[in-house]
Amino acid sequence: MTTPARVVQVDADAGRAAGTGYLVGPRLVLTTRQLLGKDAPAARVRPPQGPLTPEWVARQAARAPVRLRPAGRPPEQPASAAAVVWWHPQADVALLLVTDPDWPLLDPEDLRTTWSEVDGTTDCAAGGFPRRPSGTPGEPGVRLADEVHAVVRPGRARAQTMTVEPAVPPTSGSGGTWGGFTGAALLAEDLLVGVLASGPAQRTDADGPPPLQAVPAHRFAANRDLIDWVTADAGPGTWTRSPAGPTELRRRREQDERGDIDWPVVVGHLPAADPDHHPRPSLAVLLDDPASGRLHAGTTTLLRGDPGSGTSALAAAHARAVLDAGSVDVLVWADARTRAGVLSAFAAAGNIVCPSARTGADEQAAKHFLAWLRSTHRSWLVVLDDVAEPVGMRDLWPHGASGQVVTTSRHAEAVPAAGAEIVEVDVLTDEDAAALLVTALPGVPQDVADDLARDLGGLPLALAQAVAGMRGRGTSAEDYREQLRVRRGELGLASSGATDGASTVLATTTLAVDRADEHEPHGLAQLVLILVSVLAPTFPVALLRTTSASRAVATLTRPRTWRRWITPAHALTGDQMAQALDHLCDVGLASVDDDGVAHVHELVQQVVREQLDRTTFDTAVCAAADALLEAWPYDDGLPSGAAAAHLFRDGVATVAALDVHHVLWRPDGHAALWTAGASLVRAGLHEEAVARWEGLVEEAAHRLGDDHVDTVTSRNNLALAHRESGRLDRAVGVLEATLEDAERTLGPAHHATLTCRNNLAMAYRDGGQHEHALAMLLRNVTDAQRTLGAGHPDTLLSRTNLALAHRDAGRVDLALPLLQRSLADAERSLGVHHPDTVATRTALALAHRAARRFDRALPLLEHALADRERVLGPDHPDTLTSRLELGQAYRDARRVTEALPVLEQAVADAERALGPDHPTTRACRRDLALAYKDVRRFDEALPLLERLLSDAERAGGPQHLDALESRSVLARAYHDAGRVDRAVPLLERTLADREQVLGSDDPDTLASRHDLATALRDAGRPRDALRLMQRTFGDRQRVLGEESQETLASRHGLALTLRDTGRLDTAVVLLEGTLTDRDLVLGPGHPDTMTSRHDLAMTYRLAGRADEALPMLERTLAERQRMLGPWHVDTATSRRALAVAYREVDRVDEALALEEVDAPADDEEVDDGTPIVAPFV
Known part of the structure; x- marks a missing residue:
């Protein structure tokens, strides 16, 4: 070093x-x-x-x-x-x-x-x-x-x-x-x-x-x-x-060396390779390292040029060249027309090269990627294509000594980085354009090539279209010149393209689309080109396969100056629409990559739109919005769907920007506008989401009025965006004002009013105002039930939300009847398998689980998992969550043999569907490790827990809350495995970190102090354990209250520590009080209550009070047999303890009977996979 x-x-x-x-x-x-x-x-x-x-x-x-x-x-x-x-x-x-x-x-x-x-x-x-x-x-x-x-x-x-x-x-x-x-x-x-x-x-x-x-x-x-x-x-x-510390650099270096990443990584949709693209070596050489001719690391270059001048093609050719040469490990092509486009591309790259940092939020993933670029030793190339707003890009600008940034834009100020080189990309000279034609079309006379080059004005886009057209039909350059002359006349354009690039592209585009329309189905290529002209330049081909698109094209009217075709009278299929797009690709008007993403040059789109009459233009805008909504991906909030989600959001933004006649607001706001805004929130693009919803609120108020339901909905969604971005004060202010207006204009039980009141209640809950939140939710239920009826979906949702609030506040007794009624109403109104019914069933199951009523919770969770697996598929996030919740419930019920296969499958499914480092995958892995620990399979549990700790520290640092929790869990596992020497240092470090990060009175800090005291007691350090346990008990009494489960656990631990130091009388008093309180608070059948009764009985034995110990041990054994089964580890412990107690009072026959039942050897696993552990004697 x-x-x-x-x-x-x-x-x-x-x-x-x-x-x-x-x-x-x-x-x-x-x-x-x-x-x-x-x-x-x-x-x-x-x-x-x-x-x-x-x-x-x-x-x-x-x-x-x-x-x-x-x-x-x-x-x-x-x-x-x-x-x-x-x-x-x-x-x-x-x-x-x-x-x-x-x-x-x-x-x-x-x-x-x-x-x-x-x-x-x-x-x-x-x-x-x-x-x-x-x-x-x-x-x-x-x-x-x-x-x-x-x-x-x-x-x-x-x-x-x-x-x-x-x-x-x-x-x-x-x-x-x-x-x-x-x-x-x-x-x-x-x-x-x-x-x-x-x-x-x-x-x-x-x-x-x-x-x-x-x-x-x-x-x-x-x-x-x-x-x-x-x-x-x-x-x-x-x-x-250094912008990053050594721990962060080490994490990134280890990330560079990961073997599970398939290098090179390519993210984004590069324009399709154009065989007729002029290489322009005088400009291409400016992008290469002059020493090696390869990736020029540490540089930033702006390719500045007007639309059609070939800046994107030049950047794409450079990207392919360094990729083919093997001189780049990461290539990112970002659509930089919007900030959201850059964030989405960087997030997709970050989810690949920084999988341990996956959060599901695009903004966070993009920040991780930018940090990786700054520190990595791997070579990288980032292309920011068509930067439109350089001011909003400054905090997203890539930096790093091992990479290169190439930008294309029509703006000279598009590069905020100092020292960037600006390369002016103009149209081709007459000589270069003619040379391109001679090379692409062998046999063309030089003088004809010179004339055609001048006709096309040296515009690379027009040249590429002309070459594709001549090559495709075998047309001579002379004939093409004549066709171009005639078409210019038909369109009323100037005779030469030297002065107006747009008119030249219009002429070459209409000639090209005529050739595309000569293929079956005749005339469809024109209509498809009209439709895609109002989409973003890059769009999913799936849009053309929607019913909305195929129905709409038949209603479009061709420009009067275009070649006339008879519109197909029969219904068009998605395959025919895609086939028409293929014909556009053949003539150089479009391209499609291997991921099913199409690209049409923005200048082609512009000249087509300018030829449309108002009715056709508005019809195309509405059809594009309908197609986007119909094809919207369900996984747009997951890392796997991030790239596709951006294409759809960008499509909606483009359609909305082109909607100059406001047809998307007649009679109401188009649902695609709302879907795109919600998608930004799901993607974690909070700043962009707030800006989008602020724009929608203003537009809705202007087009529809302040009191329209769409305006209220927009304001409600703006508040949610504020809440997700951490601005709870702004969210509450917007929701309070919106609720007041909604109640006045729409009524107290309108869907928008109920939604707004529910969201305000959730915001109050997030702000710690639980009673206020519960009152609002109760009013929601009352208003909905009175106005809409008990079975209305809004009533069901309101009642479920109220129940969940009661459950989260620890009032499970109030939550259960509400959820039971909601489930019955949902099954009757919506059907047994409706997604809302399944969600209500899951909520009821989790409430039963919280109340430790596993006999009712488990069948409901099994039912919910089966429904989600059948309706959503095994890899849907809700299905994965259901499987995890079922495994957790089995584990809570001490049915570990049933929990293990469920959790093992949950880990396998989550790793396949979400990746090894997704938060849901980590949660599945954590619970599987704890289940292994429960059955004392420490050889399998400890490596998983060690990996969880390593991942958490690598992702967030050693003092991140996830890292602290993972270290605490690992330490307890070491303790349970008898490796107290490993547990104590981890617990000491966790306690110190939690005191520093959370404070001395935080519940997690108190839990760490309790765990450390317990480990010190088992490590043979009773005085240290006693001092720490006394402090923990006092702190928990003060902070959490006398009857909290945590306070009772500390009182129990203090009693055992006093017993170990020989202070039996004090230990007995504490244990008796703990048993009484646990019996009252948790119930006699709770595992903690049975543990208190067992330990009190054992302490009575040590104190010579066998007459009191025996009945208590007998009762504990009976309750454990009934609640946990005859072969559970706790039941076996009680059986052995009672047998020893019987022998001590000469009740040998009864002792023998218990010992004969307890037949398995000490190291043999009982039915739940848990080795029987000898009791304290």
Whole structure:
């Protein structure tokens, strides 16, 4: 990890101190100030205004008491002199300036330093010279270069020092110590994170190594004087701060090395390769590395040109060239006409190269991808095609030393990055255009090629269409010139394309579409081209297969100047529509890629639209919106559907922008507008969603009026977008105003009013106003039931939401009757298999599960899973969630043998459908691991839990809430497996992190303290356990209340800890109180209640109160047999404990009977897969 050439031996304080320095410039050495002792001068030296000249350095020689020796210098050569020129006023670091003229100067390019703060538990290294005690082998006076490997953990924010834990001793022979490493640079992932400063200055007569401490880089690295010194010695740009910390860089490096990613990764829809595209080598060479002719990494290039000039084709040709050459690992082609298009492309790429960071939210996935670009060593190319609004792109601009950005736009200011190269892409010269024709059409006379090139104005798009047309029909260039002349006359256009590119494209487009229409079904290609002219330039072919599209094209009217065809009288099929698109591809008017995505040049779309009459134009707009709505993908909120969802959202945005006659608002707003807005929310594009809904609110109010239901709905959806973006205050304000207007204009039981009131209640709940939320939901039920009837879908939904609010508030007794009634009404009104009925059935099952009524919960969950599997398919997210919930319920019911196959299938299905790192997949994996733990299959449970922790730390850092929970679960599993030595350090770290992140009184922090106390008790540290358990019990009483399950658990744990320390009387009192409270709060059949009764009975035995212990053990055994089954591990524990108690009072026959029932050996698995564990005796 360290560069040996930058490591320097430092001898200071008249030879009494020895340590290490690190070259940060050709003559500058970074070290620790304490090492200098008396050599540290009272004043600092300012660097010169310009570079360090030999003359200026020579004048500092008188101030040079420190001696330096570069690594590898032979011992017979003298050390070099150096002067102390700077030190930090608070941090223990200093700079030394080498004044020896014979000092070997390294190239500044080899001395680049990037620094960072430690952002997590980090493996580091420091190069230095361990001091060797006298008598050990080696040349006198020689210190051998070595490397210390250590672990640094982040401490308090902005801490003055950080502790370094050496991982291994020095490797330079026995007897070496870290004593000579004072002043060494501490590096992690090639980042400077600190300077070692181990206690007092390292005197050569000192014995043994001091404790290792380090000065964090953030304490000194941003100092202006330090930066000026490095700039003066090595030049600007050699001292920089990393945008990512070492933990993040390590995570990305590991991501680069993943074997489950199929490199190269290609994201986006490149324009189809055009065999007639002119290579334009004079421009293409500007995109390549001049040294290698391949990917020019670290550059940004703007290809600026008007529509039709070939900027996109040039960028696509470059992208294919570097891809074919194998010089790029990641290629992203982003439709940059909108910010949402760029976000969607980056999100799709991020979900591939950063799968551990998958969240389902496009904005977050895009940020992860941009961060990956900045740090990865893999080569990448990002093409931002047709940037329209550069201002909104600044925070999305890609950066990274290993990649290239190519942008196409008609705007010169489309590139916000400084230092970008702008390449002007104009039409082809007459010579280049003629050369293209001669090359593409062998045998064409040069003079004819020259004339045709001038006719087409050198426009690459028109040239490509002309070549495709002549080649397809075998038309000569002379004949094509004549056809073009005639068509120009028919269209009333100028005779030459030299002045107007759009008119030239119109002429070549109409000639091309005539040729496409000569194929069966005749005349359909024209109509399809009219329809797709109002779509986005890139669109799914599936749109043309919809009923909406095939019905609409028959009603379209061709422009009067176009060739006339008889519109087919019969109904058109989706196959015929797709076939017509294929004919457009044959003549160069469209292209289709392997993913079923079509592309039509925007200039072709423009010239077609300009030929349409108002009725045809409006009909096409409505038909396009209908087709988008009909074909909308159901998985648009999942990573797998992100790319397709963007195409549909972009299509709606394009249609809405072209709707100049507002036909999408007659008589009401078109549903596609609402679907696209909701899709932005599901994709996690919160800023774009808010902007879209604000626009829809304004448009709806203007077109339909403030009181129209669509306006109310838009305002309601705007509030939801605010809520999803974390702006709860804005959401509440919008919802309160909207609800007031809806109740006034639409009535209290209108669907929009009920929806608004429900959403406001959810917002109140999110804000902690639970009682207010419940009151609103209760009113919703009352109004809906009175006005709409008990079986109306809105009434069912309102009642279900009220029940769920009761359940979430812990009032399961109130939730259950509401859900039971809702399910009965839904089955009667909607049908047994309706999705809303299945959702209500699931909610009822989960309420029964919360009440531990598994006999009712499990059949309902099994029914819901079967319905969703049949209706939605096995890979639908709702089906996967149902399977997970069923497995969790089996596990809660202690039916682990049934839980295991369900959870194993859930993991397999989720990994296949969602990917290995999706949150749902992780949840399935977690519950499977816990089920393995339940049956003591630790060899399978622990690797899964270790992977969960690793994934969580890699995705969010070691102090992310998911990482803290995963570490806590893993620690408890280690504890259950008897590996208390592994559990205690994890629990200690989790407790410290939760106290820092969440605070001392957070329920999760209290849970960590309880778990640690329990582990310490089992680790044979009863005094530590008692102190911690007493504190936890008191805190939980104060924070959670006397009767919370967590407080009762701490009281129970405190009692057991007191029992282990011999304080039986106090333990009995606590256990008796805990049993009474658990019996009252949880019920006699709850597993915790039975555990309390068992442990109290065992404590009675220890106290010599066998007459009280026996009846209690008998009752516990009977209840466990009834609730858990005869072979459950807890039942077996009770049976054995009772047998031992019978023997103690000479009831041998009864003991034998129990022992004969308990036939399996200690290590044999009982029916639920759990080995019988001997009870406490």
